[in-house]
Amino acid sequence: MLREPVTSVVSPETGGMSGNTGRYEKRLSDLAGLYEDAAAHQALVEKLADPVVYDVEDFRPGNHSGDLIYGVTRMNPGRVGREFFLTRGHIHAKADRPEIYYGQKGHGLMQLESPDGETRIVEIGPQTICYVPPFWIHRSINVGDEDLVMVFAYPSDSGQDYGIIEASNGMRHRVVAKDGGGWALIDNPAYKPRRPETVVALMKQYA
Numbered sequence: 001m002l003r004e005p006v007t008s009v010v011s012p013e014t015g016g017m018s019g020n021t022g023r024y025e026k027r028l029s030d031l032a033g034l035y036e037d038a039a040a041h042q043a044l045v046e047k048l049a050d051p052v053v054y055d056v057e058d059f060r061p062g063n064h065s066g067d068l069i070y071g072v073t074r075m076n077p078g079r080v081g082r083e084f085f086l087t088r089g090h091i092h093a094k095a096d097r098p099e100i101y102y103g104q105k106g107h108g109l110m111q112l113e114s115p116d117g118e119t120r121i122v123e124i125g126p127q128t129i130c131y132v133p134p135f136w137i138h139r140s141i142n143v144g145d146e147d148l149v150m151v152f153a154y155p156s157d158s159g160q161d162y163g164i165i166e167a168s169n170g171m172r173h174r175v176v177a178k179d180g181g182g183w184a185l186i187d188n189p190a191y192k193p194r195r196p197e198t199v200v201a202l203m204k205q206y207a
């Protein structure tokens, strides 16, 4: 069926987008288990009365392969202990599907992890396009002191698999605030590397 063209106007200030077909919010309590300091997380949920920490507005034309979902994510600035506010993170359920992010406002990082445990950190500011290649687990982190707003687009049949991060007890590295400003990468001591067979099986589906 022939589709009609669509335009969306993005507001870098509010992180909203016209023409969206959906919207969802994540509250701080939805992110339990992601941060190294679970007590600091719980204390902050109570202190701030469980605020929205990121929201997503998107346009979804449908699920058939070859189509595209696009939208905008807005993330609050903030920290849990020494870690910055972040998204849950995922690999695409169809793991060979890529994604594009386009910075609109604020200062963020994309933390990427390959199936065999390599980490890459990409800085995203306004006007920066970040290409997330197939097979990389990805999570956004707001390392600035204002909202981080990014436009994204990915194949509409990608899906999100959140279990891969849970299964390894988090990503291999954590991004933490340095004393006096900036950020640093540290090891996540709880990290369980994926077994070589798991990595091969994940990539073989698309060989």
Ligand SMILES: O=P(O)(O)OC[C@H]1O[C@H](O)[C@H](O)[C@@H](O)[C@@H]1O
Binding pocket: 056, 072, 073, 087, 088, 089, 090, 099, 139, 152, 153, 154, 160
């Ligand atoms: O799904 P999360 O890992 O919580 O990330 C939040 C959102 O970030 C980006 O906007 C992605 O393109 C969305 O697909 C994702 O849902």
Ligand SMILES: [Fe+2]
Binding pocket: 090, 092, 099, 138, 154
């Ligand atoms: Fe994604």
